[in-house]
Amino acid sequence: MTPPEPAALVYVFAVCRGGDLTALAELPGLGTGAPVRTLAAGPLTAVVQDVPAAGFGEEALRQRLSDRDELERCARAHHAVITAVSALVPAVPLPLATLYLDDGRVREALGERRTSFLTALDRIAGRAEWGVKVYAPTGAPPSAPDAGPAPDADATPGPSRPAATGSGRAYLDRVRTRQRDREQRHTLALRAAERVDTVVRGLAVAARRLRPHGVEVTGKHRTHVLNAAYLLDLGRERELRAALASLRRDETDVQIELSGPWAPYSFADGGIADGRIAEGAINERGPNEEEIDEGRISEGRVDERRIDGAQVNGGGTSP
DSSP: OOOOOOSEEEEEEEEEOOOOOGGGGGOOTTSSSSOEEEEEETTEEEEEEEEEHHHHSHHHHHHHHHSHHHHHHHHHHHHHHHHHHHHHSOEEEOOTTOEESSHHHHHHHHHHTHHHHHHHHHHHTTEEEEEEEEEEEOSOOTTSOOOOOOOOTTSOOBTTBOOOHHHHHHHHHHHHHHHHHHHHHHHHHHHHHHHHHHHHHTTOSEEEEOOOOOHHHHOTTEEEEEEEEEEEETTOHHHHHHHHHHHHHHOTTSEEEEEEEEOOGGGOOTTGGGSTTTTTOTTSOOOOHHHHHTTOTTSHHHHHHHHHHTSOBTSTTOO
């Protein structure tokens, strides 16, 4: 006999070691009306919320996260809870749409990965994630002449239209020069980005390169040449900002941007990537406010998780 479908599922935001988390009950979470609560499992504590199965079951979740507005709302709510937890205690963020059938399944999953979670929590305690992005401006330098339109090869020479052989060669030379200049500027930008990365890595305890943004995010006037996350001890923010201020003075060929501090999305795997807590996606960084504001929440990282996350973990509907 097929067991009845549950009326509610358990959505897991993050895992920590416990502590005074009573303030979390005031958070709206995903706005289901149920409080954000904690669930103890040995030395670990999961931050969870009950959600209606009718709205968060496999098919309903696929539809929900296929809608960009709804995806953005869920991502913001997910991030808000993780940010609140991380402000209170070290916490391992779980990916968007991490769901279990009931509390028992959550405890079972945490028990299976206890060592990995504890390792991750040790790693991120007293530290925060910072993001550094380096961009190279695109297009010709302001002083560079425009190549101009190509000569009309089909035009017939005459008294008022001299042969275009010389002008055609000049045009091709200008095109090749512009291409060479672009390549040289890009090479200089990549070298500058490596110098930025080297300096920030010297301040960090860990670093991770992330996928650069495409033109749909950066715009056509600049190219993303470095997208990196760095795990820094708390209290090193002043050093980081001073180092980047110095780099901006020296590296005039690129634009350098700093964001943070963030919950340590990029450094919270602790060896959990081979587990099934988040269907193999826990080692990927979750969406933060910056990514949401830039319109990147529906890129591959969340889209990949949308497929696996729609599966209800811990039960027969899980892959």
